[in-house]
Amino acid sequence: MSTAPNDLVLFLGRFHPVLVHLPIGGLVLLGILEVLSKVRRFKGVAQNNGVIIALVAAASVTTALLGWMLSQAGGYDPQLLPLHKWAGFAVAAFCILAWLLNWLGCPRAYRLSLAATLAVLVVASHLGASITHGRDFLTQFAPKPLRALLGGGSGPVVAPVPAADLAQRPVFKALIQPILERRCSTCHGPEKHKGNLSMESYETLVKGGKDGPALIAGKAFDSPMIHRLLLPLNDDDHMPPDGKPQPTLAEIAALQWWIENGAPADKTVGDLKPSPEIQRILDAAQAGTK
Ligand code: HEC
Structure with a gap:
């Protein structure tokens, strides 16, 4: 700027x-x-x-x-x-x-x-x-x-998936994108790019914002997006900003797990072999996106 x-x-x-x-x-x-x-x-x-x-x-x-x-x-x-x-x-x-x-x-x-x-x-x-x-x-x-007639959108961009199918679905599309869409897209979606960051697609998310990439594949805790999610709510850098709907713990854990596993674009949940604990978290995060 x-x-x-x-x-x-x-x-x-x-x-x-x-x-x-x-x-x-x-x-x-x-x-x-x-x-x-x-x-x-x-x-x-x-x-x-x-x-x-x-x-x-x-x-x-x-x-x-x-x-x-x-x-x-x-x-x-x-x-x-x-x-x-x-x-x-x-x-x-x-x-x-x-x-x-x-x-x-x-x-x-x-x-x-x-x-x-x-x-x-x-x-x-x-x-x-x-x-x-x-x-x-x-x-x-x-x-x-x-x-x-009014040329409006076709409803939610990402359709929710039944939890049973989750193992066969691409992690990003089926799980991560719906979470970002729900929690971040009002400011980082197709309409607004706060901090120059758009989460509209995998590519724009990886590209990041004015301060560089939003995530570092394989290093969840070094990734600015996870770091900001975990900051105290009253910290100016906390995301989403105070007063806006906050992600659930399961949603944060799912994002963290995906980045920790290399933030793949196309791998399925099954490919990443979630432990039973993680599977439960993913199911909970998935349920929240419905
Ligand atoms: C109500 C609006 C709003 C929502 C919702 C929101 N953000 Fe932000 N975000 C901002 C603003 C404003 C900035 C730029 C100011 C700053 O850097 O703190 C920003 C900046 C960022 C940045 C730094 C971008 C850069 O390169 O400087 C990251 C990473 C980020 N947000 C992640 C997220 C994530 C992840 C979510 C959803 C869980 C989210 N944000 C939801 C408003 C929002």
């Missing part, structure tokens, strides 16, 4: 997810008021839209700037982030345009630009939510046809 971002920038950036709801609420309100004002009974409801759009424009510019600050922290999806950034700046720009048109007294042009702002807003919000919650946050539990 080149120069580290300033603490103040990072501090202020954290307010982006809070403030972002203000322009969203304001814009939706303005849209509703415009529609309502077409109904005779509610004719005057949009009278104060000049004040609201001025506030919303100020809030959206501030939100966009805070978002830019937050992005300096790094670790966000490299594909989604630039799209979200530009969509966010576009919302702010359209807001200013709408405010100007309103101020200049051009109601039709104002309504058009408000509609355009709302359209860009939907895109920007969806991209933002995908960055924070994962691409398939909305679609994960959607009914199947709807999921296909």
